[in-house]
Amino acid sequence: MTDDGVRRGYVTQTHTGAVSWETALRQAAEIGFDFAELYMDGATERTRLDPNAVGSLAAEEGLDLLVHLPFVDVEIGSPRDPVREGSLSEQRAAVEAAAEMGAEKAVLHAGTSARPPEWELDEVAPHLLDSIRTLDRFAADRDVEICVENLPGIPFTVHHFDRVFNETEASMTFDTGHARVDGMDAADTADFLADRGDRVSHVHVNDAREAADEHVPTGSGTTDFETALAPLREDWTGTVSVEVYTFDFDYLELSAEKLDGYL
Structure with missing residues (x-):
C-alpha cells in the first residue's frame, strides 16, 4: 500500500490456463501487491473455481x-429480453x-x-442502465461493490459515464487505455479523475504505445501517467490494478515498481 492509502494490485491473466489462479495469487503476494483482481x-x-479455496489462499x-x-459472451444490454435475462x-x-x-469489488x-445500424444507443442504453442497477443492488446485498468499466469505442465509453453516474449508484472502474482510445490525453484523464473521483473506486492502469488497447x-x-494519475495522489483511497498482458512475472514486477513511482 502506498503512503496515501491507495492499494495496488493486478488483473490476473488466468483465463487462458497458461497461469493457474494459485500461481497468480502467490506471485501477487511475492511482488508485494495488496490485492489480486481475478479474471473470472x-x-x-x-464453475471451474472453488470459491472457498480461492478465498483461503488469498x-x-x-x-x-x-x-x-x-464479458466476452455476456449480453446484459441486449434488447432481447431472454438474452438479457440469461446474461443477468x-x-x-x-x-x-x-x-x-x-x-x-467486481469489475x-x-x-x-x-449496435448500429440495427440498434441505436438510445434503444439499448436503458437496458444497460437497468442491468447496472440490478447487479449493483444484488452485489451490495452480498458486500460486493460493482465497479462499471469504461469500454473502448463502444458504449459505455468514458464519454457516456455522466449518464451512468446520474442514473445509477454504481461505482466506476476507470481504464486509462480505454479512455485514451476514446480521445482522452493525460490531462483529460487527470481532469476526469479530479472531477469525478468520488465515484471512481477502481482504476485499470493500461499502458500503450499509441491510442490502442495494448496493455503493454x-x-x-x-502514456503520461505522472500527469494522468496525479489526482490519485491527493487523498484518493481507491484501488489501482496494473493490467498487463504478460505471463512473465518479471515484467509484472517492473510494472508494480513503475506504478508505485506514479502513485
Whole structure:
C-alpha cells in the first residue's frame, strides 16, 4: 500500500490456463501487491473455481481480492429480453461466487453487441442502465461493490459515464487505455479523475504505445501517467490494478515498481 492509502494490485491473466489462479495469487503476494483482481472467465470461469479455496489462499498470502466479471459472451444490454435475462442470471451467479471467495469489488463491462445500424444507443442504453442497477443492488446485498468499466469505442465509453453516474449508484472502474482510445490525453484523464473521483473506486492502469488497447508493461508505453494519475495522489483511497498482458512475472514486477513511482 502506498503512503496515501491507495492499494495496488493486478488483473490476473488466468483465463487462458497458461497461469493457474494459485500461481497468480502467490506471485501477487511475492511482488508485494495488496490485492489480486481475478479474471473470472475461461480457465477461471466460476464453475471451474472453488470459491472457498480461492478465498483461503488469498487470506493465507495476505491479499485482498477483487474480481473481473466475465464479458466476452455476456449480453446484459441486449434488447432481447431472454438474452438479457440469461446474461443477468449468469452475472448474478458470478457475483455470488465472488462473494463466497471474499472479493470486495467486481469489475463490470456494461456493453452489448447490439449496435448500429440495427440498434441505436438510445434503444439499448436503458437496458444497460437497468442491468447496472440490478447487479449493483444484488452485489451490495452480498458486500460486493460493482465497479462499471469504461469500454473502448463502444458504449459505455468514458464519454457516456455522466449518464451512468446520474442514473445509477454504481461505482466506476476507470481504464486509462480505454479512455485514451476514446480521445482522452493525460490531462483529460487527470481532469476526469479530479472531477469525478468520488465515484471512481477502481482504476485499470493500461499502458500503450499509441491510442490502442495494448496493455503493454506499465511504463513501457507512451502514456503520461505522472500527469494522468496525479489526482490519485491527493487523498484518493481507491484501488489501482496494473493490467498487463504478460505471463512473465518479471515484467509484472517492473510494472508494480513503475506504478508505485506514479502513485
